[in-house]
Amino acid sequence: MGESSISRKKYIVVFLGPAGSGKTTLTGFYGNWLREKTGINVGFVNLDPGAETLCYSADFDIRELVTVRDIMVKERLGPNGAFIRCMDLMLQNKEVILNSIRKMEKEYVLIDTPGQMELFVFRKAGPELISTLKELGPVVCVLIFDPIMTDSPSSLVAMMLLSLVVQLRLEVDNVVVLNKVDAIEDKSLLDLVENHENLKSVLASSSEGLVSDMALSLIDIIGEYTAASRLVKISALKKIGFEELYDILHEIFCVCGDLT
Amino acid sequence: MGESSISRKKYIVVFLGPAGSGKTTLTGFYGNWLREKTGINVGFVNLDPGAETLCYSADFDIRELVTVRDIMVKERLGPNGAFIRCMDLMLQNKEVILNSIRKMEKEYVLIDTPGQMELFVFRKAGPELISTLKELGPVVCVLIFDPIMTDSPSSLVAMMLLSLVVQLRLEVDNVVVLNKVDAIEDKSLLDLVENHENLKSVLASSSEGLVSDMALSLIDIIGEYTAASRLVKISALKKIGFEELYDILHEIFCVCGDLT
Numbered sequence: 001m002g003e004s005s006i007s008r009k010k011y012i013v014v015f016l017g018p019a020g021s022g023k024t025t026l027t028g029f030y031g032n033w034l035r036e037k038t039g040i041n042v043g044f045v046n047l048d049p050g051a052e053t054l055c056y057s058a059d060f061d062i063r064e065l066v067t068v069r070d071i072m073v074k075e076r077l078g079p080n081g082a083f084i085r086c087m088d089l090m091l092q093n094k095e096v097i098l099n100s101i102r103k104m105e106k107e108y109v110l111i112d113t114p115g116q117m118e119l120f121v122f123r124k125a126g127p128e129l130i131s132t133l134k135e136l137g138p139v140v141c142v143l144i145f146d147p148i149m150t151d152s153p154s155s156l157v158a159m160m161l162l163s164l165v166v167q168l169r170l171e172v173d174n175v176v177v178l179n180k181v182d183a184i185e186d187k188s189l190l191d192l193v194e195n196h197e198n199l200k201s202v203l204a205s206s207s208e209g210l211v212s213d214m215a216l217s218l219i220d221i222i223g224e225y226t227a228a229s230r231l232v233k234i235s236a237l238k239k240i241g242f243e244e245l246y247d248i249l250h251e252i253f254c255v256c257g258d259l260t
Numbered sequence: 261m262g263e264s265s266i267s268r269k270k271y272i273v274v275f276l277g278p279a280g281s282g283k284t285t286l287t288g289f290y291g292n293w294l295r296e297k298t299g300i301n302v303g304f305v306n307l308d309p310g311a312e313t314l315c316y317s318a319d320f321d322i323r324e325l326v327t328v329r330d331i332m333v334k335e336r337l338g339p340n341g342a343f344i345r346c347m348d349l350m351l352q353n354k355e356v357i358l359n360s361i362r363k364m365e366k367e368y369v370l371i372d373t374p375g376q377m378e379l380f381v382f383r384k385a386g387p388e389l390i391s392t393l394k395e396l397g398p399v400v401c402v403l404i405f406d407p408i409m410t411d412s413p414s415s416l417v418a419m420m421l422l423s424l425v426v427q428l429r430l431e432v433d434n435v436v437v438l439n440k441v442d443a444i445e446d447k448s449l450l451d452l453v454e455n456h457e458n459l460k461s462v463l464a465s466s467s468e469g470l471v472s473d474m475a476l477s478l479i480d481i482i483g484e485y486t487a488a489s490r491l492v493k494i495s496a497l498k499k500i501g502f503e504e505l506y507d508i509l510h511e512i513f514c515v516c517g518d519l520t
Contacts, residue, residue, distance in 0.1 A: 018382040020344045052338030068339045078312030079328045079339045080375030084280045115340030116376040122278040124408055127415075148384055155387075158428035161421060164474060168418035171471050211431050214424060217484065221477045 010043075010101070010137040011253050014111045014130065016120065016166065017144030022179040024048070026144060026236040027112040028056035033242050034108065043106030047097070047129075048114045049086040056112075060100040065093055083119055091125040098132050109136075121169050130170045140252050141166060141174045142245070147184045153202045156193055157215040160222045160231075175248050181233040182240060193231045196223050270303075270361070270397040271513050274371045274390065276380065276426065277404030282439040284308070286404060286496040287372040288316035293502050294368065303366030307357070307389075308374045309346040316372075320360040325353050343379055351385040358392050369396075381429050390430045400512050401426065401434045402505070407444045413462045416453055417475040420482045420491075435492060435508050442495040453491045456483050 015023045027044065035042045046058040050068040054061075066089045071082040090097070101109055111133075113120045120126035133139050143166055149159040163176045184190060192199040196219050203212045203219075232248060234241030275283045287304065295302045306318045310328040314321075326349045331342040350357070361369055371393075373380045380386035393399050403426055409419040423436045444450060452459040456479050463472045463479075492508060494501030 018378040019340060019376065020383065048340070050339040052341065072339075079310040079332075079343070080279060080308070081312065083339070083376070116279065116343070116378060118278040118376060118378050122406075122409060123280065124411075127411075146382075149382060151384075151387075154428040154431065158425045161425045161428065164478070165418045165421045165425060168414040168421065168471055168475055171414065211428055214481075214484075215428055217481045218424070221474075221481065224474075224477065 008107075010104075010107060010109050012101075012109045012111065012133050012137055012139045013249060014113060014133075014139060014141045014172075015144060016113050016117055016141050017177075017179075018117050018146070019115050021117075021144040021146045022236050023115075023144055024051065024112050025055055026142070026177070026179060026234070027110050028054065029236045029239060030242055030245065031056055031110045033239060034246065037246070040108050041106045043101070043104045043109040045097075045101060045109060045111040047090065047120075048112055049090070050083060050115050051112075054112070056110075059104050059106065060097065062090060062097070065089065065096070083114070083116065084123070087114070087119050087123050087125045091128060094125075094129060094132055097129065098135070101133070102136055121166055127170055130172055134172075138253055139172050140249060141170060141172050142177055142249075143174045144177045144179050147178065147180050150178065150184065150189050150193075153189065153192060153199060153206060154211050154215050156189065156199065157203075157218055157222070160193070161218060164222065173252050175232060175245065175252070176230070177232045177234055177241075177245065179234055179236055182235040182238055190233070196220075268367075270364075270367060270369050272361075272369045272371065272393050272397055272399045273509060274373060274393075274399060274401045274432075275404060276373050276377055276401050277437075277439075278377050278406070279375050281377075281404040281406045282496050283375075283404055284311065284372050285315055286402070286437070286439060286494070287370050288314065289496045289499060290502055290505065291316055291370045293499055294370075294506065297506070300368050301366045303361070303364045303369040305357075305361060305369060305371040307350065307380075308372055309350070310343060310375050311372075314372070316370075319364050319366065319369075320357065322350060322357070325349065325356070343374070343376065344383070347374070347379050347383050347385045351388060354385075354389060354392055357389065358395070361393070362396055381426055387430055390432055394432075398513055399432050400509060401430060401432050402437055402509075403434045404437045404439050407438065407440050410438065410444065410449050410453075413449065413452060413459060413466060414471050414475050416449065416459065417463075417478055417482070420453070421478060424482065433512050435505065435512070436490070437492045437494055437501075437505065439494055439496055441493040442498055442500060450493070456480075 015027045017023050031042045043059045044056045046061045049066050068082045163174045203215050206212045275287045277283050291302045303319045304316045306321045309326050328342045423434045463475050466472045
């Protein structure tokens with residue numbers, strides 16, 4: 001079978017995050033850094049049909065099959081309807097996407113996802129694609145947040161909780177990453193994510209009532225799922241935190257994929 | 261003060277949900293039903309700059325200030341960038357929006373939100389707008405899901421958990437609604453949301469490993485926050501479940517807003 005050499009196991013990292021969190025930048029900058037650091041053959045996949053420009057050279061690009069702009073014109077849809085239609089078309093092309101990735105002579109594959117995370121997580125295309133990708137090797141998600149989500153203690157809990165939602169829906173391990181850390185002025189709230197006891201004290205003394213109570217109950221459960229409670233602080237543009245992200249991904253791949 | 265009569269307390273319902281869940285349809289159909297049923301003066305607000313057509317007559321429409329299509333052309337942005345830019349412009353116009361709603365001679369105001377829920381929940385505009393709206397009266401969110409989220413036991417937990425994420429981030433009560441129930445063929449999974457003990461049994465016997473364990477730990481906490489554990493099954497198009505939604509909203513308003 002001549003295919004065996006090119007269909008060998010791949011390590012797959014899926015970059016996910018709400019609109020504006022910096023998925024594309026991190027995918028590109030981290031991939032190039034990884035290539036330089038390790039000499040590994042890194043493949044790039046773009047699954048965002050709404051992307052305008054990429055900061056990496058895609059080995060597979062969903063826009064060859066479908067783009068939001070084209071769908072808006074051809075099917076006379078508004079931007080909301082066009083995004084949903086693109087997700088349905090992505091699902092229909094699941095095998096094409098999978099085969100393209102399978103054929104890549106890459107050991108590591110980084111996948112950039114739609115600008116709006118909910119299109120990937122809460123519709124059918126994302127979970128089905130991830131499930132299919134598992135045929136090629138171990139899959140891990142990097143869930144990226146913008147510092148906007150660090151603006152209150154309850155937002156910090158919301159951020160960690162969203163990582164559990166994504167794990168439940170996609171059924172893969174998550175690494176939670178806070179991007180643009182170089183732009184954060186007040187780092188006091190940020191430190192609370194590392195120290196759950198301090199976060200609990202702050203919540204207990206806050207005046208948010210039921211919301212604080214709920215957040216308090218949730219912190220302990222979040223703590224049990226360590227991947228979600230470890231927050232990797234990065235700046236994709238300034239390449240801050242890439243070593244730590246690499247170490248955590250490597251650790252997860254060692255456990256689930258026998259990476260040595 | 262001539263303003264006193266038109267700035268009296270308002271009951272505000274914000275319709276939120278992932279792309280394609282049916283926010284606009286529910287806002288319109290529920291609002292018209294409410295008007296017919298109670299004779300209450302119902303106001304409609306559209307905050308989706310990406311909407312193409314509405315099925316209600318908006319008393320305030322964000323598209324008078326900004327639309328995704330215009331921003332794509334004028335600022336030469338792709339659809340992702342245009343949506344984010346629209347949210348920033350919405351935030352800048354917070355006072356205009358608030359004043360328009362304040363001036364409405366409406367007792368009940370229904371607010372339709374952006375097609376992509378994450379734009380409203382995980383950026384700044386949503387939380388700040390909700391916080392400002394509280395000046396006008398009690399605010400409740402109706403969080404709408406599509407049956408896609410009922411495709412596995414862990415997705416059901418993800419759905420309920422997302423309601424907690426929204427509560428933590430927006431700091432208002434949530435009513436969780438499952439739309440398009442008339443289209444669900446296999447209703448067995450759906451019944452599990454009503455019966456947490458059965459849901460636990462199914463998760464405990466599933467083979468999803470860590471994901472099931474996590475879901476099990478979370479169910480009890482979800483159960484404590486009753487609003488999130490009560491799932492209202494509706495069909496916006498067929499007007500199924502509107503009575504139940506009305507009763508729950510009325511109940512919440514009675515507690516938080518002295519509605520009698």
